[in-house]
Amino acid sequence: MYRKKVFLFKKDKPVEAVIRNYTKSDFPGLIRVQQESFPPPFPSDLWWNEEQLTNHITLFPEGALCVEIEGEIAGSITGMRMNFNRKNIEHSWAEVTDEGYIKTHAPKGNALYIVDIGVSPEYRGLGLGKALMQSMYEVVIQLKIEMLLGGGRMPGYGKVADKMTASQYLDAVVNGEIFDNVISFLLRCGRLPVGVIPDYLEDEESRNYAALMEWRNPFCHD
Structure with missing residues (x-):
């Protein structure tokens, strides 16, 4: 335990x-x-x-x-x-x-x-x-x-969805151009983006998108 x-x-x-x-x-x-x-x-x-x-x-x-x-x-x-x-x-x-x-x-x-x-x-x-x-x-x-995975909400995406795709939004957060409460938190925790998933969860703020974020066990290698 x-x-x-x-x-x-x-x-x-x-x-x-x-x-x-x-x-x-x-x-x-x-x-x-x-x-x-x-x-x-x-x-x-x-x-x-x-x-x-x-x-x-x-x-x-x-x-x-x-x-x-x-x-x-x-x-x-x-x-x-x-x-x-x-x-x-x-x-x-x-x-x-x-x-x-x-x-x-x-x-x-x-x-x-x-x-x-x-x-x-x-x-x-x-x-x-x-x-x-x-x-x-x-x-x-x-x-x-081997790894830890999880879908991260992108609550800031809904505000800019008419200007960029969900993938572009994720790239902007990773590049430090946009702060997102959830994705930026996951980056601070050491998680890395794998990609964007549509229709992940009923979530108006994220327009139902999520970023799949991973953390790889440093003692397990490909």
């Missing part, structure tokens, strides 16, 4: 946090974080329910992590394993993750796929998202998985 203590900083003040596997007793806190992290227009039916969370801790408990501050769940990250073929990157979040129920989890899959990451607004600014992502990299290394 995974568990580590870290100190994060709110300005110059250290804040102690514990990152660990989540369990059934954490379900109410996890659902609350989802509701706070993804307010409308994000579809409310995509918030976690107890059946989904039960599958997470049953099918792939190694990929079910949360961060706790002073006994309260402040954020979470969930992953599953899949078989990834670089020649065909197009997919939707729903089909890969089985609508978040992860019955599609492949125990011997070559990639750890990020199903979801969320941090309660109350705790943003501490670097919890990056700390959770780094913890999942450690899971990838521990399990000797």
Whole structure:
């Protein structure tokens, strides 16, 4: 089981946090974080329910992590394993993750796929998202998985969709010409772009596009 203590900083003040596997007793806190992290227009039916969370801790408990501050769940990250073929990157979040129920989890899959990451607004600014992502990299290394993958929303794309394609937008973010809340965050976490996926998720801000972003296990080489 995974568990580590870290100190994060709110300005110059250290804040102690514990990152660990989540369990059934954490379900109410996890659902609350989802509701706070993804307010409308994000579809409310995509918030976690107890059946989904039960599958997470049953099918792939190694990929079910949360961060706790002073006994309260402040954020979470969930992953599953899949078989990834670089020649065909197009997919939707729903089909890969089985609508978040992860019955599609492949125990011997070559990639750890990020199903979801969320941090309660109350705790943003501490670097919890990056700390959770780094913890999942450690899971990838521990399990000797080739890579970590996930589709990143592009919430700024909708504002410029009439001026450029989704691929051009992603290139502009990578080149530092545009800041995107999600993609720029993933770049800071060490993720690299693989390509753009249409019809990834019902997401008006991103015009339903997502950027497939990867992190390769430095101990696994082609």
